Amino acid sequence: MLYVIGHKKPDTDSIAAAVAYxxxxxxxxxxxxxxxxxxxxxxxxxxxxxxxxxxPEKVFNSPEKRFVLVDHNEFYQSIDDLKEEQVVQIIDHHKLNVSFLEPKFVRTEPLGSTCSIVFKMFKENNVEVPKEIAFLLLSAILSDTVIFTSPTTTEEDKRIASELAEMLDFGDLKAFGIEMKKAKADLSSKTARDIITMDFKEYEKNGKKYAVGQVELVDLSEINSRKEEILSEMRKLKEEKDFDLICLMVTDIINQFTDLWFVGEDWIVVKAFGKEIKDNSVHLPNVLSRKKQVVPPIEKALS
Ligand SMILES: [Mn+2]
Incomplete structure (x- = not known):
């Protein structure tokens, strides 16, 4: 039995890719x-x-279990205590950051979502995509590409999405995408810790431990009114988990920008983005993608 798992703090792409694959x-x-x-x-x-x-149900690690990693490849984003011999396959659209002693089945493509790759694998294997899987794949593509506005979006993602939409007789993709993002954006019942860690990825580069969370919103007024509370919770988390830097991408998906809030070593942020810091934050126009627009400059600043 193979357990197909997405990353920690899973997003829609991670869970949908696991189910579909x-x-x-x-x-x-x-x-x-x-x-x-x-x-x-x-x-x-x-x-x-x-x-x-x-x-899908939650799985716990034990040495005899074998895993397929989807939508991630870095071990610290995966199930705790994962060992090389437990990884059987990787299907991902992030940059590879693993090396193995043994050959493995690894498929990565620079597409906007892992679900786009999974869809291609259905086609290549002549397996029909059932409606509920088509719906999950389509939702994941819309989610990961921020309704085709993220710079990670490719023509292939758009083509696959329209093929899926056609299979489903789907009407307005954009309206559905916004409805979906709004479901995630309801912050009223969330604690500061929930907001920070809802979509949170940890990284390490040259001995520096950092994390980048992201909230995608259609309106920033509510989160802005809680900025002090959230920053102070970020400071606590930084101490608890011994990070050098914690960033939170506060992304406005309608107006297409990110305010990057951060606590920790601010020289990294200055070097990475070359922007003026104001109230523990930098304003980044047209930045929507953690993977393509936030992590690479930070990695470069740290190298
Ligand atoms: Mn993804």
Missing amino acids: SYLLNKLGVEAKACRIDDVNPETEFVFNKFGVGI
């Missing part, structure tokens, strides 16, 4: 089960409820 493996005669390693966010809940699909 385990379905494909089953069709190809490989016993596999989609699982999650962390709680899902409200956007993912919204998507799964919309089509009445069950959210």
